[in-house]
Amino acid sequence: MPTLQERAVHEAAHLVVACALGCSPHRVSIRTSRLGYGEMEYELRGLKRNSCDAKLAKAVFKIAQKRIIVASAGFLAQELFFPGAQQIHSKQDRAEIRRFTKLLAGLTVPRQRRHVAAHVLYLRLRALRLIARHHGKITKVARALLNKRELDGKQIAYLMRRQA
Numbered sequence: 001m002p003t004l005q006e007r008a009v010h011e012a013a014h015l016v017v018a019c020a021l022g023c024s025p026h027r028v029s030i031r032t033s034r035l036g037y038g039e040m041e042y043e044l045r046g047l048k049r050n051s052c053d054a055k056l057a058k059a060v061f062k063i064a065q066k067r068i069i070v071a072s073a074g075f076l077a078q079e080l081f082f083p084g085a086q087q088i089h090s091k092q093d094r095a096e097i098r099r100f101t102k103l104l105a106g107l108t109v110p111r112q113r114r115h116v117a118a119h120v121l122y123l124r125l126r127a128l129r130l131i132a133r134h135h136g137k138i139t140k141v142a143r144a145l146l147n148k149r150e151l152d153g154k155q156i157a158y159l160m161r162r163q164a
């Protein structure tokens with residue numbers, strides 16, 4: 001079982017990376033629930049009602065990429081912040097990555113489909129870069145999570161506004 005510190009860093013990384021990608025998370029928690037050892041809730045917009053199919057596909061592709069980056073951020077940050085610690089990867093995160101990788105493959109023309117796995121690796125790299133760039137903010141949100149166990153949208157917005 002991951003320690004509370006590990007859980008806090010994991011969820012804080014999901015949150016800070018989601019914010020860096022333009023999303024506004026409305027809840028984050030390190031309480032144990034039926035979903036696992038914590039959770040972070042956010043929404044992604046970007047679909048216009050009267051988009052043509054090509055635009056719609058492009059928007060869905062972008063959303064799927066962001067979902068993969070945000071889902072990867074949790075365990076990547078755990079590995080960076082706690083090197084050598086036993087990693088317990090969340091099933092939800094892995095299922096999310098698999099689901100959106102399939103979606104990306106479905107939106108890719110057949111002759112380019114073999115590049116999807118490499119593209120997903122590149123998305124992980126983007127997650128890593130965002131974690132490195134926002135290292136201080138992740139530490140700050142993790143500290144707040146350790147104190148309060150759960151943060152709502154208002155508390156998250158306040159923490160993200162202030163300098164790391």
Ligand SMILES: [Zn+2]
Pocket residue numbers: 010014074075090093
């Ligand atoms: Zn996670």
